[in-house]
Amino acid sequence: MNAPQGPPLIDVEHLTMRFGGLLAVDDVSFVARPHEITAIIGPNGAGKTTVFNCITGFYKPTIGRLTLRGGDRDYLLERMQGHEIGQRAKVARTFQNIRLFPGMTVLENLMVAQHNKLMHASGWSVFGLLGLRRYRKAEEEGVELARGWLERIALIDDADRPAGELPYGAQRRLEIARAMCTEPRLLCLDEPAAGLNPHESAALNQLLVSIRDRDGVGVLLIEHDMSVVMNISDHVVVLDYGRKIAEGPPAEVQRDPAVIRAYLGTDDEAVDG
Amino acid sequence: MAARLPSMLKDAGLTAFVAAALGIFVVGFRTVDIGRGLTFDYHLVDLAVAVVTIFFGRLGLSLAANGLRWPAMVLGAAMIAAGASPLQLPSGFLHWFVALGGVLLVIRGAWPWANDAMSAAARSPTGVVLGRAGAKWSGWLLLAAAVVMPFTPFGDQKTMDLGVLILTYVMLGWGLNIVVGLAGLLDLGYVAFYAVGAYSYALLSTHYGLGFWTVLPLAGMMAAAFGVMLGFPVLRLRGDYLAIVTLGFGEIIRLVLLNWFDLTNGPAGIGSIPGPTLFGAVFAETAPEGKETVWEMLGIPFSGIHRLIFLYYIILLLALITNLFTQRMRRLPVGRAWEALREDETACRALGINPTNTKLTAFAVGAMFAGFAGSFFAAKQRFISPESFVFIESAIILAIVVLGGMGSQIGVVLAAVLLIGLPEWFRDLGNYRMLTFGLAMVVIMVFRPRGLVAHREPSLRLHPAKPGGGR
Numbered sequence: 218m219n220a221p222q223g224p225p226l227i228d229v230e231h232l233t234m235r236f237g238g239l240l241a242v243d244d245v246s247f248v249a250r251p252h253e254i255t256a257i258i259g260p261n262g263a264g265k266t267t268v269f270n271c272i273t274g275f276y277k278p279t280i281g282r283l284t285l286r287g288g289d290r291d292y293l294l295e296r297m298q299g300h301e302i303g304q305r306a307k308v309a310r311t312f313q314n315i316r317l318f319p320g321m322t323v324l325e326n327l328m329v330a331q332h333n334k335l336m337h338a339s340g341w342s343v344f345g346l347l348g349l350r351r352y353r354k355a356e357e358e359g360v361e362l363a364r365g366w367l368e369r370i371a372l373i374d375d376a377d378r379p380a381g382e383l384p385y386g387a388q389r390r391l392e393i394a395r396a397m398c399t400e401p402r403l404l405c406l407d408e409p410a411a412g413l414n415p416h417e418s419a420a421l422n423q424l425l426v427s428i429r430d431r432d433g434v435g436v437l438l439i440e441h442d443m444s445v446v447m448n449i450s451d452h453v454v455v456l457d458y459g460r461k462i463a464e465g466p467p468a469e470v471q472r473d474p475a476v477i478r479a480y481l482g483t484d485d486e487a488v489d490g
Numbered sequence: 491m492a493a494r495l496p497s498m499l500k501d502a503g504l505t506a507f508v509a510a511a512l513g514i515f516v517v518g519f520r521t522v523d524i525g526r527g528l529t530f531d532y533h534l535v536d537l538a539v540a541v542v543t544i545f546f547g548r549l550g551l552s553l554a555a556n557g558l559r560w561p562a563m564v565l566g567a568a569m570i571a572a573g574a575s576p577l578q579l580p581s582g583f584l585h586w587f588v589a590l591g592g593v594l595l596v597i598r599g600a601w602p603w604a605n606d607a608m609s610a611a612a613r614s615p616t617g618v619v620l621g622r623a624g625a626k627w628s629g630w631l632l633l634a635a636a637v638v639m640p641f642t643p644f645g646d647q648k649t650m651d652l653g654v655l656i657l658t659y660v661m662l663g664w665g666l667n668i669v670v671g672l673a674g675l676l677d678l679g680y681v682a683f684y685a686v687g688a689y690s691y692a693l694l695s696t697h698y699g700l701g702f703w704t705v706l707p708l709a710g711m712m713a714a715a716f717g718v719m720l721g722f723p724v725l726r727l728r729g730d731y732l733a734i735v736t737l738g739f740g741e742i743i744r745l746v747l748l749n750w751f752d753l754t755n756g757p758a759g760i761g762s763i764p765g766p767t768l769f770g771a772v773f774a775e776t777a778p779e780g781k782e783t784v785w786e787m788l789g790i791p792f793s794g795i796h797r798l799i800f801l802y803y804i805i806l807l808l809a810l811i812t813n814l815f816t817q818r819m820r821r822l823p824v825g826r827a828w829e830a831l832r833e834d835e836t837a838c839r840a841l842g843i844n845p846t847n848t849k850l851t852a853f854a855v856g857a858m859f860a861g862f863a864g865s866f867f868a869a870k871q872r873f874i875s876p877e878s879f880v881f882i883e884s885a886i887i888l889a890i891v892v893l894g895g896m897g898s899q900i901g902v903v904l905a906a907v908l909l910i911g912l913p914e915w916f917r918d919l920g921n922y923r924m925l926t927f928g929l930a931m932v933v934i935m936v937f938r939p940r941g942l943v944a945h946r947e948p949s950l951r952l953h954p955a956k957p958g959g960g961r
Contacts, residue, residue: 273840303842310840318833321826322948328823329830332843335823342824346815352822356950364952371586376952 226251226403226435227272227294227308232281234267234459241267242278243459249403249452254429254436255294256446256467259456260479264315265439268456270406272437273310274299287402304333309401311392313408313439319381323372323391326380327363330398335359366394370424386417390424397428403435404428411444418442420451447471455479497554506545513537536580543569543588550595559599563860564596601937629900636806637747640799650798652872654805656910658863661809663890664901665859668816670888671897672825673852674832676733679720679740680887683713683857684748685879687864693759694755700868702766706862713861714854716743721853725846728835738882759875765797766804766869773797801870808866812859813899819855821949829897829949886910889911893934895941904942908934 225248234242242264250257257265270276272283274297283294285306292306302308316324328335336342338355359394367373370390375383380391389409396404409425410418427447428434440446446453446467455463457479463470470476517528518537546565554562573589611617633678639645639653662684669677690709694700700708725737747754754760765773771787773796784800785792819825827848830838835845868874890909894901934942 275836275839296934299839300842300844303840304844305842307842309842312840316834316837316840318830318837320833320946322951324952325826325829325949328950329826329843330841332823332827332830332841336827337939339822339824342819342822346818346822360950360952367952368917377948379946395841469644 218375225249226286227437228282228284228286229242229268230282230284230290231271231272232268232283233279234264234271234276235279241459242271242456244280245456245459245461247454247461247464249435249437252429252433253401253451254425254438254449255452255454256438256440256450257454257456258440258446262458263456264459265456266407269407269437269439271295271311273308274407285403303399303401307400307402309396309399309403310388310405311396311407311409315385315388315392317380317388317392317395318465320379321353321402322381323367323375323383324360324363324378326357326391326395327366327398330395331359331362331400334400354361362398366398369427370394389413389417392422393424393428397432397434401434403437405437407439409438410440410445413442415444418445421445425449462476493593494556498549498556501552501956502545502549504549506541509544510537510541513540528870533580536584539579539584539586541626542736543591545721547595549593549649551598554595554598559602561582563596563599566599568592569595580795600773612720626922632900632903645795645799647795650795650802652911652914654798654802655905655914657802657805657809658867659887659890659906660903660909661812661863662860662887663894663906664809664812664816665856665863666887666891667894667899667902668819668828668859669852670891672832673822673828673849675849675852676729676736677853677856678733678737678881678884678888679743680736680856680860681879681881681883682720682740682743683716683860684864684867684883685743685859685876686713686716687861688868688874688878689747689760689864690861691865691868692763695764695936696760696762696815698785702764702865706865709859709865710858713864714858717857718850721850737881737884740881743877744876749827752875755939757875757877759873759877760868761873763872763874763908765866766801766866768800773800786901801866803864805863805896806868808862812862815855815859816899824848824851826949889931893931893941895938895945897946898943901941901943 227249230246231247232242233240234246245264245268245362246275247255257268259265267276271278271281272294274294275305277313278295281295285292285294292302293301294306294308294318295377297306320327321329326360335352335355339352341347364373364376367376370387370393372383372387372391372394375387380388382389387413393404393406393409395408406425410421413421422445425436425438425445429436429449438446450467453465454461455473462475462479463473464475501641517533517540519532519534521528522531546569550562550565550569553559553565568587569592573585573587573592579585579588612621636653636657640650660945661709662680666677666680669675669680687709691702691705691714694705695702720736720739724732727735748757750756767773768784769787771782771784773784783792784796820829826839827843828851830841830843831845831848831852838845838848867878871878886909889903890905893909894903894905908930909927912930913924916926938944
């Protein structure tokens with residue numbers, strides 16, 4: 218296994234999540250680095266989404282520490298309220314089943330993502346109600362940010378359509394753009410390639426690589442589509458039955474007997490032979 | 491099509507059977523007191539006529555639904571003829587019943603043509619131009635009509651009274667639209683905030699002699715505080731559960747007003763509330779000591795209708811402020827967050843939006859406008875009692891919002907005119923007034939299930955609206 222380089226972006230230590238008698242995540246530790254794509258893979262029910270829900274504040278972990286290293290200070294995510302993780306620690310996420318605001322337009326979806334920044338600029342609505350220049354300027358900047366993302370995901374012509382009317386693949390891309398409009402440090406994507414055709418999947422790879430290289434955002438990725446995982450991730454964490462069974466660069470993980478066993482359900486001899 | 495006739499007949503027969511089974515106890519016989527005891531008075535002919543009408547009505551509807559428009563319309567015409575004929579039916583109501591059923595059938599039969607014609611007209615070049623102009627100017631036209639209304643020949647006592655009433659409901663509708671239409675929080679106790687505003691003004695003016703314009707902002711703040719108070723316990727609730735709790739909250743406020751005798755004077759209510767003043771001058775025939783009447787101040791002869799016109803302009807102004815404020819809020823981050831919260835609360839949280847604050851602002855702002863409206867109501871009526879703040883008021887305001895099309899500002903105006911204006915104009919119908927009212931609501935919801943104005947205008951656009959693109 219390669220020795221990890223540089224300071225981590227998020228440090229997951231001894232994360233354990235118990236629902237009644239069910240141990241969904243059992244003492245999982247890993248790190249994700251800035252400027253890297255870290256993939257979490259594993260068979261169905263391995264606890265991947267539970268790890269995500271702990272990181273993004275939808276669950277409170279039973280045991281464990283989640284440290285996000287911001288520019289000047291560290292954030293202990295397990296102690297923060299759900300929305301503060303997005304607002305202050307700047308962790309953004311997407312969902313396995315798409316959760317856009319279907320009745321609002323594509324552009325409005327991206328503007329809602331900039332809520333906290335714009336809310337501050339509008340003086341908690343007071344300046345905004347008075348129509349002050351300060352707010353108008355902030356809104357224009359927000360629209361420009363949104364426009365940039367719409368160009369990157371090729372939805373610029375659909376900006377004023379309700380998000381719910383878009384085709385499936387476009388909705389997936391829009392959800393990623395919306396998460397990026399919060400200007401996050403860490404982007405958590407829950408199965409972004411699910412239901413995409415090979416062509417769309419390749420476009421997604423490009424988008425994720427550009428998010429890593431151009432925007433310098435750390436990406437944490439849950440994915441079943443191995444073409445995505447093996448092509449773009451820098452680091453892979455493998456979970457099975459809530460435990461971490463392997464970790465390392467994709468090529469190495471791919472050959473790991475424990476991983477093959479978890480996926481194919483065969484024993485060591487059969488694989489070696 | 492003919493192959494389906496037996497199943498249609500069966501369906502109509504079943505409907506008629508259900509009507510007969512239900513009707514036999516309600517209409518079929520009535521108990522009459524003959525002194526020595528009770529006896530039955532049979533109305534089986536009435537029932538038979540109704541059941542036959544229902545049979546043919548249902549058959550006609552099925553025919554129309556299966557594309558057989560002409561037979562349905564012929565059936566409808568026959569029913570109209572039967573209703574209007576000199577045939578001796580047992581009661582006048584049955585004539586109306588049969589004829590109205592026929593009218594509905596004819597409308598149902600002709601509906602697809604009317605629909606096609608309307609959409610064709612909307613697509614034609616003139617239709618597109620007219621539609622866009624309508625969307626742009628209809629609000630301004632309505633406003634202009636409302637402003638000049640008191641000076642037209644229509645501006646008599648009765649119409650002005652109705653105008654004030656309708657505008658009050660328009661304002662309440664716009665206020666509730668923030669909570670229900672934008673933030674998607676189903677509030678069945680909205681009238682509670684109206685009551686808080688009304689009692690705030692009534693108590694502060696009668697006990698401390700504060701004037702209308704001083705109390706107005708206070709009443710708004712008071713109602714907003716109650717909005718936050720209601721908001722806190724219900725933050726975690728959604729949908730039906732939220733509706734039940736807000737319903738309970740409305741009842742609590744009413745019961746407190748009814749029973750806190752020392753403060754509110756209980757069911758007897760609070761009387762002799764002073765009306766609003768114009769630059770300190772009062773609207774009364776004789777001024778109290780140290781004050782002057784408006785007529786003295788302006789040097790014009792006394793006329794009772796001036797007070798009504800003044801009230802009309804106050805409520806028009808208050809309603810316009812509500813509308814402007816809401817329109818502005820919708821384009822601000824907080825307004826977009828309200829709508830986002832309605833669409834998906836989980837996604838909002840993931841984007842770092844604080845759902846608690848967002849919901850509380852919606853409750854507070856909505857309640858504030860109800861408070862303004864309430865204090866206007868108290869100043870207009872000069873007498874208030876808990877009777878005015880019963881659940882049915884909340885239900886009517888909610889109906890205005892839903893019927894108008896959730897979140898639509900102009901829809902609220904149309905629905906308020908329809909729901910408040912029509913029952914007043916139809917007073918001549920007597921007992922059938924509320925029946926007509928209910929029927930009108932059902933018909934609107936059947937033909938326009940998403941409300942009168944279902945179109946949602948985006949809060950901002952990247953590209954200018956395409957010509958003819960939006961309806």
